[in-house]
Amino acid sequence: MTTQTIEKDSEQANRPSDLPESPVAISCRQISKTFYEPVKGSRSWKNGFLGRKRPLKAVDQVSFEVFQGEVFGLLGPNGSGKSTLIRLLSTLLLPDSGRLTVFGYDVSKDQHQIRRFINRVSVEASFFKKLSAMENLRYAARIYGLPQEEGREKALSILSRLGIDQEKAHTSLENLSRGMQQKVAIARALMTSPTLVLLDEPTTGLDPKSKRDVQEFVEEVMDTHDATIILTTHDMDEAERLCDRIAIIDHGQIVALDTPQGLKDHVGTNSMEEVFFRLTGKSWEDVLADENHE
Numbered sequence: 022m023t024t025q026t027i028e029k030d031s032e033q034a035n036r037p038s039d040l041p042e043s044p045v046a047i048s049c050r051q052i053s054k055t056f057y058e059p060v061k062g063s064r065s066w067k068n069g070f071l072g073r074k075r076p077l078k079a080v081d082q083v084s085f086e087v088f089q090g091e092v093f094g095l096l097g098p099n100g101s102g103k104s105t106l107i108r109l110l111s112t113l114l115l116p117d118s119g120r121l122t123v124f125g126y127d128v129s130k131d132q133h134q135i136r137r138f139i140n141r142v143s144v145e146a147s148f149f150k151k152l153s154a155m156e157n158l159r160y161a162a163r164i165y166g167l168p169q170e171e172g173r174e175k176a177l178s179i180l181s182r183l184g185i186d187q188e189k190a191h192t193s194l195e196n197l198s199r200g201m202q203q204k205v206a207i208a209r210a211l212m213t214s215p216t217l218v219l220l221d222e223p224t225t226g227l228d229p230k231s232k233r234d235v236q237e238f239v240e241e242v243m244d245t246h247d248a249t250i251i252l253t254t255h256d257m258d259e260a261e262r263l264c265d266r267i268a269i270i271d272h273g274q275i276v277a278l279d280t281p282q283g284l285k286d287h288v289g290t291n292s293m294e295e296v297f298f299r300l301t302g303k304s305w306e307d308v309l310a311d312e313n314h315e
């Protein structure tokens with residue numbers, strides 16, 4: 022047995038006893054979420070809106086499962102419902118109907134338990150830039166309620182296992198590259214076990230070398246940690262490289278869900294961009310242009 026396997030096994034042993042034993046990390050059954058949008062041109066007043074509103078199904082009867090240890094990609098054009106789905110998974114919104122569980126806990130009843138295991142990592146990494154990686158991880162450990170010494174040991178072990186050397190681990194984050202900061206943000210998300218990491222465009226804005234570094238880092242994390250990742254990205258190559266399966270979402274519905282190769286076979290092409298175009302009617306360039314105009 023390799024050292025990495027032993028470490029992963031010991032992480033499994035640390036899993037809370039109240040966690041249901043199941044290979045399914047997320048189970049979505051027919052979930053929907055409707056918003057009410059103001060109808061343009063109908064009556065409004067200065068500090069509010071008195072006019073007509075129309076229902077908009079941001080997530081419409083969506084069903085899928087994500088397995089523990091999987092990297093699950095979520096791709097879709099602007100306004101397709103990705104963020105709403107992620108907010109539902111992270112218990113920031115409640116579904117109007119359907120059943121959604123995370124690690125066996127119901128989002129409508131067990132928000133507190135679910136939030137212990139969910140970590141969102143976004144481009145705007147929200148941590149203390151004057152503090153070092155080590156200090157940031159120890160701070161996270163305190164928030165998760167780990168005893169001080171255990172937090173220190175866990176932070177040290179995660180950073181060294183992921184190849185962040187001693188010197189970098191003690192340098193204040195503002196003096197590290199953005200790629201390295203992003204790695205620290207991901208490392209911080211591994212302080213709980215198991216963890217559901219919401220990786221929100223992890224490489225947007227990084228130079229090609231840092232991008233590759235962060236992608237390799239995500240692969241390393243999947244080999245060494247009890248982590249499940251939901252990934253949103255603007256990079257089709259990245260989606261193909263990192264994701265075990267990809268769900269394509271359009272108008273609040275999942276229009277396809279398969280492995281990258283399965284999607285390509287289904288559409289009869291060799292290109293993920295073509296898959297996206299055929300399934301949503303939108304070219305990937307249009308999607309990127311829309312994002313840039315926001």
Ligand SMILES: Nc1ncnc2c1ncn2[C@@H]1O[C@H](COP(=O)(O)OP(=O)(O)OP(=O)(O)O)[C@@H](O)[C@H]1O
Nearest residue numbers: 056057058079097098099100101102103104105106
């Ligand atoms: N709080 C809200 N109130 C009203 N409408 C909303 C609200 N949040 C989202 N919507 C609408 O729901 C639909 C789905 O939005 P959502 O943000 O989930 O899409 P998205 O795929 O994440 O888009 P983007 O890539 O632009 O972030 C959109 O039409 C959006 O305008």
